[in-house]
Amino acid sequence: MNRCFKLFKPIQSHILFLQNKNLATLVERRNPNYAILTDSDFAFFERLLGKERCVDDTNALESYNTDWLKMCRGNSKLAILPKTTSELSEILKYCHEKNLAVCPQGGNTGLVGGSVPVYDEIVISTKLMNKIINLDNESSILSCQSGCILQNLDEYIREKAGLTMPLDLGAKGSCHIGGNVSTNAGGLRLLRYGSLKGNILGLEVVLSNGEVLNSMNTPVRKDNTGYDLKQLFIGSEGTLGFISGVSILCPQKPKAANLILVACDGNSFKTVIEVFKTARQELNEILSAFEFMDRESMIAVKENSNLENPFDKEISEKCNFYCLAETHSSDEESAIKKIENFYSKLSEKGLGLNGIIAENKSQFKFLWSLRERIAESLTRDGYNYKYDISLPINKMYDLVMDTRKRFKDNNAEKEFRRCIGYGHLGDGNLHLNVTSTTYDDKIFGLLEPFLFEWTKANNGSISAEHGLGLKKRNYIYYS
Numbered sequence: 283m284n285r286c287f288k289l290f291k292p293i294q295s296h297i298l299f300l301q302n303k304n305l306a307t308l309v310e311r312r313n314p315n316y317a318i319l320t321d322s323d324f325a326f327f328e329r330l331l332g333k334e335r336c337v338d339d340t341n342a343l344e345s346y347n348t349d350w351l352k353m354c355r356g357n358s359k360l361a362i363l364p365k366t367t368s369e370l371s372e373i374l375k376y377c378h379e380k381n382l383a384v385c386p387q388g389g390n391t392g393l394v395g396g397s398v399p400v401y402d403e404i405v406i407s408t409k410l411m412n413k414i415i416n417l418d419n420e421s422s423i424l425s426c427q428s429g430c431i432l433q434n435l436d437e438y439i440r441e442k443a444g445l446t447m448p449l450d451l452g453a454k455g456s457c458h459i460g461g462n463v464s465t466n467a468g469g470l471r472l473l474r475y476g477s478l479k480g481n482i483l484g485l486e487v488v489l490s491n492g493e494v495l496n497s498m499n500t501p502v503r504k505d506n507t508g509y510d511l512k513q514l515f516i517g518s519e520g521t522l523g524f525i526s527g528v529s530i531l532c533p534q535k536p537k538a539a540n541l542i543l544v545a546c547d548g549n550s551f552k553t554v555i556e557v558f559k560t561a562r563q564e565l566n567e568i569l570s571a572f573e574f575m576d577r578e579s580m581i582a583v584k585e586n587s588n589l590e591n592p593f594d595k596e597i598s599e600k601c602n603f604y605c606l607a608e609t610h611s612s613d614e615e616s617a618i619k620k621i622e623n624f625y626s627k628l629s630e631k632g633l634g635l636n637g638i639i640a641e642n643k644s645q646f647k648f649l650w651s652l653r654e655r656i657a658e659s660l661t662r663d664g665y666n667y668k669y670d671i672s673l674p675i676n677k678m679y680d681l682v683m684d685t686r687k688r689f690k691d692n693n694a695e696k697e698f699r700r701c702i703g704y705g706h707l708g709d710g711n712l713h714l715n716v717t718s719t720t721y722d723d724k725i726f727g728l729l730e731p732f733l734f735e736w737t738k739a740n741n742g743s744i745s746a747e748h749g750l751g752l753k754k755r756n757y758i759y760y761s
């Protein structure tokens with residue numbers, strides 16, 4: 283029984299961190315209890331899936347072995363691509379019997395080194411488990427395989443039933459719904475539609491011994507018949523089971539989605555909090571997302587992704603914080619009135635330097651891209667030290683300022699390129715990012731465990747939504 287719940291990934295093993303030697307010490311040696319892949323194992327998988335769904339070519343394996351940030355790289359010799367739950371079950375049963383370690387992989391957009399092998403685990407990719415199983419129009423419940431790409435699902439349910447997915451994130455074009463569930467992804471609209479813990483109505487999960495648990499047969503909103511086992515798998519990052527199917531409640535696609543970008547007036551983060559409070563008061567039930575980014579984030583998307591700051595020079599030079607407030611409603615005209623009223627209130631209170639309301643789809647997309655493409659922009663700096671922290675809202679930006687101060691106090695200002703803060707303000711979720719041209723021991727030493735200690739002292743969580751993966755695994759006790 284114990285074996286059935288063993289971790290999928292070896293606890294002690296190694297990963298080739300491309301640059302960060304410090305992190306490599308996290309995983310010093312491969313757990314010798316796990317078997318090494320043999321020719322007869324290869325033959326088994328080829329018999330089961332066919333040669334084309336067993337990737338063993340070194341070049342083709344590169345993308346399965348390397349994470350999105352290009353900071354973690356495993357050394358898997360085999361990636362396999364099941365199409366059905368029964369194939370997945372056969373694979374896991376076999377690996378269990380042979381004691382072969384595996385690494386579940388969805389869209390490989392995870393940011394904490396959890397989606398790639400640590401050593402030579404077999405990558406089991408959900409790429410081809412991408413079928414829609416059912417869309418129940420009446421109850422707005424979508425059932426699908428776990429490898430469906432989030433954006434494809436959103437487009438499908440919009441066309442078929444005028445619905446939308448209850449989550450949205452910058453990686454939507456690549457991440458899989460199974461990966462989203464495994465990480466309990468938050469994203470841009472958690473403020474409005476809540477966490478996946480509430481929206482997932484059923485899961486199909488294959489345990490490490492091949493046994494299938496299925497709660498997708500009764501995808502109902504209310505079910506109090508005993509323990510809600512599926513909750514255990516949401517956010518468990520592939521350590522308890524392999525998610526093969528998902529039933530999810532999808533809200534109605536709003537008739538109107540509107541957006542305002544506010545250039546905040548004032549140097550202090552208190553202004554941003556006041557802007558948020560005003561948004562809650564004035565936009566109230568139609569507020570669907572509230573994001574903030576600091577001046578340095580805006581500079582990063584300009585420098586690295588060529589996205590122009592839409593405000594004029596005078597404002598962009600003065601502005602320290604930007605906020606994006608999005609509304610979902612059934613009436614465009616009244617939403618726009620509310621947004622205008624919201625901005626008037628900001629002006630009255632001296633909180634806004636200027637605001638831009640998206641007037642059409644392309645402006646809407648552009649304004650969102652300023653926020654959504656920060657992560658991608660930062661990768662172009664070189665090395666990215668990435669932190670995803672939950673904090674009480676009034677403490678959020680103190681952490682960014684204290685980190686900068688720490689660099690200054692330790693004469694490390696020249697070593698790093700940027701230290702920036704942005705994130706899901708409405709959820710108290712700060713993305714603190716530091717970049718440098720190449721990995722630097724000194725910067726790393728100044729950041730960890732300082733940031734985790736700071737977070738603990740301020741009653742936060744060291745992983746708001748990205749999960750622990752490999753990078754944060756040893757710091758779980760700080761939250």
Ligand SMILES: Cc1cc2nc3c(=O)[nH]c(=O)nc-3n(C[C@H](O)[C@H](O)[C@H](O)COP(=O)(O)OP(=O)(O)OC[C@H]3O[C@@H](n4cnc5c(N)ncnc54)[C@H](O)[C@@H]3O)c2cc1C
Nearest residue numbers: 388389390391392396397452458460461462467468520525
């Ligand atoms: C540009 C960008 C923006 C992002 N924005 C956000 C954001 O706003 N909010 C947020 O929460 N995250 C965000 N992320 C992080 C990432 O996209 C999410 O964690 C996403 O949910 C991962 O999905 P995936 O399919 O890529 O999973 P992967 O990266 O492939 O895997 C993530 C983890 O889940 C496990 N896993 C994957 N599939 C399964 C499965 N079927 N069964 C069991 N375990 C599985 C993997 O082993 C790994 O531990 C962002 C990433 C990028 C690159």
